Amino acid sequence: MKRLAIGILASAALLSAAAGAHEMKTYQVTGPVVSVTDDSIVVTKGKDQWTIEKDAATKGPAVKPGDKVTIHYRMTATEIEVKKK
Numbered sequence: 368m369k370r371l372a373i374g375i376l377a378s379a380a381l382l383s384a385a386a387g388a389h390e391m392k393t394y395q396v397t398g399p400v401v402s403v404t405d406d407s408i409v410v411t412k413g414k415d416q417w418t419i420e421k422d423a424a425t426k427g428p429a430v431k432p433g434d435k436v437t438i439h440y441r442m443t444a445t446e447i448e449v450k451k452k
Contacts (some may be wrong), residue, residue: 385419394442396440397435398410398436401432401433403432407420408430408436419438
């Protein structure tokens with residue numbers, strides 16, 4: 368019985384370590400805010416404008432155009448298409 372309990376605890380530890388190893392990588396962009404809507408924020412980085420999607424779950428204070436911000440984001444696939452060789 369003691370071996371079974373140790374085996375279960377060891378398995379749980381390995382599973383939790385494996386789950387942590389597959390966390391999504393986060394990225395960031397810093398620059399002045401160009402515009403903000405309920406579902407996106409646009410910032411300038413160098414000569415490029417970056418549009419980042421946001422929603423009600425996005426953390427942080429309300430921002431307005433001109434504020435300098437750092438946005439942390441994740442890349443998520445919305446569609447995958449296989450190309451023939």
